[in-house]
Amino acid sequence: MFKNFKLVPNIIFGRGCFAQLDEIIEKQREDIDSWVVFVTDDVFKGRALEKRIPLHDNDLLLWVNVDDEPKTGYVDELTLKVKAYRSTLPCAIIGIGGGSSMDLAKAVSLMLTNEGSSTLYQGWDLIQNPAVCHMAVPTLSGTGAEVSRTAVLTGPEKKLGLNSDYTVFDQVILDPELIKDVPKDQQFYTGMDCYIHCIESLEGTYLNEFSKAYGEKALDLCRQVFLNDHPDRDDKLMMASFFGGMSIAYSQVGACHALSYGLSYVLGTHHGIGCCITFDYLDEFYPEGVKEFRTMREKCNIELPRDLVKNLEPDQVETMITVALGLDPLWENCLGPDWKNIMTRDKAKSLFLKM
Secondary structure, three states: OOOOOOOOOEEEEOOOHHHHHHHHHHOOOOOOOOOEEEEEEHHHOOOHHHHHOOOOOOOEEEEEOOOOOOEHHHHHHHHHHHHHHOOOOOOEEEEEEOHHHHHHHHHHHHHOOOOOOHHHHOEEOOOOOOOOOEEEEEOOOOOOOOOOOEEEEEOOOOEEEEEOHHHOOOEEEEOHHHHOOOOHHHHHHHHHHHHHHHHHHHOOOOOOHHHHHHHHHHHHHHHHHHOOOOOOHHHHHHHHHHHHHHHHHOOOOOHHHHHHHHHHHHHOOOHHHHHHHHHOOOOOOOHHHHHHHHHHHHHOOOOOOOOOOOOOOHHHHHHHHHHHHOOHHHHHHHHOOOHHHHOOHHHHHHHHOOO
């Protein structure tokens, strides 16, 4: 069977297009009582962007903290806050921020229309009801969260996304001006998430011409940004993120993302830096990609954390392994249908102990 996946139906791209957000949202405000929730990274509190958010009298500005990776408990807490704010559902949820903020916006929009805790929906196609209309305004580029069908969450037992066609954003606002002041190291980590998406997709067993077309273009854009330091780097990185997300929509990521999920689940390591730490030890699987990644890292003068796993308790390492090996599609894309005979628990442990 071929995947019949959903695409983001509405996209606006261009420097300054954030100014059109109010006009875009207005189409969802059907009557005088309609209201909107802005799920916004609290790093922007008191900054210029806060004053530009088109907040109406009935709307809720929901500041979210993403110092930690998004957790199911936090999603449930935010959902209750939205439900308590007014008796009716909001007409739209707008996620403003990086991948974590966008994933929180996705998750809240889903949990407003699906009963119970978000832990019940960690997996593939478990969501039963369509979400509230939800839109994304990325202020970081690389994760592909703006185009993906998943909201990645860490739960009490696993790190796994709410993977569903209902998760896909209804509208994305891509304004390169919003990423111009991102700190160099943070831009590198999120940009490398995109780069690694492309390597895993292009070298995976699930590869097809659809994924290849998007992946090759995203990879080219990443090289222009991180090797050539192109003057239009913000525009290019924003499109690389979008294309990189599209590449894995019809294929899959691989070993790096699987292992980084285990690392993140136990240590709370943020996704972008977790992928970088992991990828640096995967020469065996992606030799040319790792070599080029190291060149980019050196050019950008980025030092990665080392020896994170060295002093962990044995049961913590075992938990990392269990989480990582629970992502069957990622390993099959990397190693093929016989992956369980290749990526054993001992093999995974040896990789983790290098980190």
